Amino acid sequence: MADSATQSPYISSSLGGGLSEPGSGPSPAGGRDCKGGGSPPCAVRDLIFWRDVKKTGMVFSTTLILLLSLAAFSVISVASYLILALLSVTISFRVYKSVIQAVQKSEEGHPFKAYLDLDVTLSSEAFHNYVNAAMVHVNRALKLVIRLFLVEDLVDSLKLAVVMWLMTYVGAVFNGITLLILAELLVFTLPVVYEKYKTQIDHYVGIVRDQTKSITAKIQAKLPGVAKKKPE
Template sequence: MIWILVLDLLYWRECRRSGLVFGGLQLLLLCLTQFSVVSVCAYIALATLSTTISFRIYKSILQAVQKSDEGHPFKSYLEVDVALTPAQMSAGVEKIQLYATCLLKELRRLFLVQDLVDSVKFAVLMWLLTYVGALFNGLTLLILALVAVFTCPMVYEKYQTQIDQYLGVVRTHVSLVVGKIKEKVPGAKRKEE
């Protein structure tokens, strides 16, 4: 259910909602480049409080002028149960435990060189990330990732056949190069199962 909503946002099925989410996240990241996290959180809280207090006062004045008895404007939201059940907490903790265990096993496999080729690929990736880290800070990378997440699915959906064709050519060349490297590096061949 949530994945469908996320995909609808990323594929811009509802342009207004996608634009609001993208713009809000982009504004948040840009604010974080200028202000501290504490300041940004405080400003967001103050803006939200100002909006809700103003709306509450407006509705109270409107009820007094119209002599209506509508009650609290946020009553339906105040009555929503936000408590997490023990089952929901257990399920969340189990998922976190599963992901953490998989991550630790994979890192152990890479750092203790269970497969030489995979460890070398990881080393090359980390070496490339040192250059990326020298060029960009973390927030810049988050901004670029946000733009990519909101644009790449649309571009791929529109130009899928051309992109798949070029990716096939790239995969073929990469597999040829990796095959040649595996032939020349001792111990790089995987064991046959």
């Protein structure tokens, strides 16, 4: 029991338990623990739970159109058309404002001056903070990959093998862009459905989880070289 207490809380189970921060409890559904915060996790929760319908609708429609465009055209074509569309809007607006100022003989100046004066430089401190935050996730992923491919836990490695075997069938039916489109549709629909039907979904998920644990325990008992866990 002493060894299990000192085990890293981040990689307790490769595929079954997910990642968890030490000392953090379950957050309320829909991210309601974000009280007046503007942090990225809270903003993402508000976005996928449709707290602001206009903002979520704009993000959802824009990204969906982009993915559908990538499914029909090449990345170079989509990027070129997007840049041309943006330039068409900005150039047209710049010319329009210049004509209006010439006719009215006003001196309003450049229409995008407020945006041109914005400080968009990235400080070295902010850059290092982003790099350090990214390195935490990279190191965690490397440790997880080493555990799985060097078979530290036979059951976890077998789970990964089964998932990859299933993904070969998924890859034969869908390509990467199609999977991204389906993922976006699920991200913007499943959280809202779960929030609405949380009690019923938790009930059925609990039944499935109990059956999965029972089947996993039976498989572990039959696998050679797998140490049986002592009941706590």
